[in-house]
Amino acid sequence: QKEVEQNSGPLSVPEGAIASLNCTYSDRVSQSFFWYRQYSGKSPELIMSIYSNGDKEDGRFTAQLNKASQYVSLLIRDSQPSDSATYLCAVRGGGGYQKVTFGTGTKLQVIP
């Protein structure tokens, strides 16, 4: 079982719709969760971090965390063509210093 799993996509949504990106992780003691956006040919850039169960909103982005289900998601409201990119889920384990493990990413295509 992969440590961090994402559907590779592509996920296609029309402009203005809500894009929902999902991620599951295997390490039950994981404490920190991140979503990165990576445009083709570019390096990953941080969009959101979340540490507690529930929702965290930042502009059009909402991260959702459910530690009991080992599940983290990213919602993008009012999707724009400029949101078309690969979204990487990243998880840091708990207990002392732990490395960050990245999922393989979900490619999002927003259709104008």
Added chain:
Amino acid sequence: SAVISQKPSRDICQRGTSLTIQCQVDSQVTMMFWYRQQPGQSLTLIATANQGSEATYESGFVIDKFPISRPNLTFSTLTVSNMSPEDSSIYLCSVEGSGDSQETQYFGPGTRLLVL
């Protein structure tokens, strides 16, 4: 977040040769990280570099193949030695944020390597 630069941004190399990638940060950081992203893949941690000590390598990566230097708190190098086409990849330098962002990793622009 810190500003991270890498050199070179891209290179095409012949098999059997070596390439040294430089990473410069605009602030002092304790740990620097080197990742590899092979085509169509996610990021894989190669090693963690602390100033004044040997780098810590992840499973599957060895110092002879990927020697790392960390001479001060703002600079690190990664060498890809005796390259083969399988080393064609993007190599990314990363640092952790500070303060409230200290658990977050930030990435440099990457070095795109093609080995022929």
